[in-house]
Amino acid sequence: MSATTTPTRGPAKPAPYVIAGVLLVIGIIVPLIVPLYARKDPELFGMPFFYWFQILEVFLEAFLLWIIYGIVIREDRRRRGVVRGDRTTDGSEVVR
Numbered sequence: 001m002s003a004t005t006t007p008t009r010g011p012a013k014p015a016p017y018v019i020a021g022v023l024l025v026i027g028i029i030v031p032l033i034v035p036l037y038a039r040k041d042p043e044l045f046g047m048p049f050f051y052w053f054q055i056l057e058v059f060l061e062a063f064l065l066w067i068i069y070g071i072v073i074r075e076d077r078r079r080r081g082v083v084r085g086d087r088t089t090d091g092s093e094v095v096r
Helices: 014-032 050-082
Strands: none
Touching: 014 050
16 A cells, blocks of 8 residues: 655744744743842842742743744744745745
8 A cells, every 4th residue: 555645844944943942942041040030139019039030031931932932833834835835945925
């Protein structure tokens, strides 16, 4: 039995995935460097820096993941468009 499979995605460009990976690594490594934020001052509404910076990091990480998601989804749409014939391999749209 020989079954031919049609690809669902075109060739991948490595740059978007590298950028997404670097941003993800930054988001993982920065909270692990505790000496960056292990201090009391400056306080915000009576809350030591150590605590409010970690709360701020939650929102920064969510924003960073939103950017990463956008990068990966855009690349996936480009790759699917190549197979459908909507786009060329360089990402430009096909004029019909």
